[in-house]
Amino acid sequence: MKLLTTISRYLVGGLFIFSGLIKINDPAGTQIKLEEYFTVFAVDIAPFFDALKPAALFLSVFLSTLEIVLGLAVLLKYKPKIVTTLLLAMIVFFTFLTFYSAYFNKVTDCGCFGDAIKLTPWESFIKDIVLLVFILVLFFNRKKEEITSAFKAKSIALAGAIVFCLVISFLAISHLPFIDFRAYKVGTHIPTAMLPPANQPGEIPKITNFSMWSDTADETENILSGRKLLVVIHEAEKTNTDSFIDLNSLLSALGNDVEAIAVTASSGQQFETLRHDIQLAIPYIYSDATLLKTMIRSNPGLVLMENGTVLKKWHYNDMPSASDLLSNFR
Numbered sequence: 001m002k003l004l005t006t007i008s009r010y011l012v013g014g015l016f017i018f019s020g021l022i023k024i025n026d027p028a029g030t031q032i033k034l035e036e037y038f039t040v041f042a043v044d045i046a047p048f049f050d051a052l053k054p055a056a057l058f059l060s061v062f063l064s065t066l067e068i069v070l071g072l073a074v075l076l077k078y079k080p081k082i083v084t085t086l087l088l089a090m091i092v093f094f095t096f097l098t099f100y101s102a103y104f105n106k107v108t109d110c111g112c113f114g115d116a117i118k119l120t121p122w123e124s125f126i127k128d129i130v131l132l133v134f135i136l137v138l139f140f141n142r143k144k145e146e147i148t149s150a151f152k153a154k155s156i157a158l159a160g161a162i163v164f165c166l167v168i169s170f171l172a173i174s175h176l177p178f179i180d181f182r183a184y185k186v187g188t189h190i191p192t193a194m195l196p197p198a199n200q201p202g203e204i205p206k207i208t209n210f211s212m213w214s215d216t217a218d219e220t221e222n223i224l225s226g227r228k229l230l231v232v233i234h235e236a237e238k239t240n241t242d243s244f245i246d247l248n249s250l251l252s253a254l255g256n257d258v259e260a261i262a263v264t265a266s267s268g269q270q271f272e273t274l275r276h277d278i279q280l281a282i283p284y285i286y287s288d289a290t291l292l293k294t295m296i297r298s299n300p301g302l303v304l305m306e307n308g309t310v311l312k313k314w315h316y317n318d319m320p321s322a323s324d325l326l327s328n329f330r
Contacts, residue, residue, distance in 0.1 A: 016071030265289035
């Protein structure tokens, strides 16, 4: 039993830390996934889940930080009674979410490991069941695991972990994720990513939904050719309007060296209102909101492309100069 408890402690602690680290690298991604769950639950369970959407980013940071802190606490054998109880409550909650997603086919990706490791709903559920077993082992052996030595040092380590998580989360939200696990990361040649992987039967392409259009035509091929600067505006009503002062200055300085196009998931009427307010003098086209949020977390955000290859991406807080932007071309 002691060996099983030790294995359980390292497996649970390591997995929770790993999962949390991936999430704090991209809090906005977890926010999007939570909003997806809240939308489903508001329809299927109770309307009050809609009221949780404004708190999705806070919950993203809180839950990711909690995962890391609990994982570290397990490894340090810190207050095992409280820690294992919290772990059990969390895994029961996550197991419910993954079962609901799998059985009713509501949310096709639980976001357990962000965009780094994709699991099907049933794979996520099985993973949670296995974790539940190991956590139960820790829960029923929590008295045997209690060690009071080095309590102050352990408390300092956990406090440091909390500060670390909050700082990383803040930087990832204010700028862009430190590591980009998504299909549109820098260096991706989108046309190639839209093809099935070679010599891998049954594998689907990394990118399956890339499509952009205007009011009159399909613009996908046009976007994938030449030098393009996409000004991505997920939702016109939620974009950071203050950033367009610097953005407009950048667009003016670029001249004809690169074709700038705004891309939005908002309606034409909504975007026209925004464009008038911020004096955005470039053409605009449309795309799917999920695609745009996957492409870049910032609203607005800049995506520089050449012949379909993603060269660079910028958060609106990191607006480049015209010379820095153009230096990315070969």
